[in-house]
Amino acid sequence: MQFLAEELSDPEAAPCGKCANCTGDRVGAAYAADLAEEAARFLECLSLSFDLKKQWPQGSMFEGKRGRIAMELRGREGRALCKWGDAGFGVLVRDGKRDGRFPDRLVTARPT
Numbered sequence: 587m588q589f590l591a592e593e594l595s596d597p598e599a600a601p602c603g604k605c606a607n608c609t610g611d612r613v614g615a616a617y618a619a620d621l622a623e624e625a626a627r628f629l630e631c632l633s634l635s636f637d638l639k640k641q642w643p644q645g646s647m648f649e650g651k652r653g654r655i656a657m658e659l660r661g662r663e664g665r666a667l668c669k670w671g672d673a674g675f676g677v678l679v680r681d682g683k684r685d686g687r688f689p690d691r692l693v694t695a696r697p698t
Contacts, residue, residue: 625673636666639660640660667695675692
């Protein structure tokens with residue numbers, strides 16, 4: 587809150603003395619390993635759906651195509667394993683993209 591108050595030119599901006607920034611207390615790794623594994627399994631089972639395009643995109647590849655895509659030409663609803671960098675598969679995807687090697691877990695994984 588002090589940072590926000592200072593950015594808004596509040597003349598009374600001061601440390602609250604309660605938050606982690608003021609007290610220096612940080613959330614640590616004080617949790618059981620089995621709890622962390624259970625959380626990772628939960629995150630790997632998230633279902634992230636997305637709809638495909640309903641209109642033709644502009645560009646030379648689709649020259650002459652304009653407006654709505656006919657229903658019989660549209661793709662079906664898609665599924666994603668994760669969001670970029672999220673815990674679970676997101677970390678594996680981010681790391682794989684960085685070094686060009688993706689673990690087999692991503693190849694065999696199925697979105698729910």
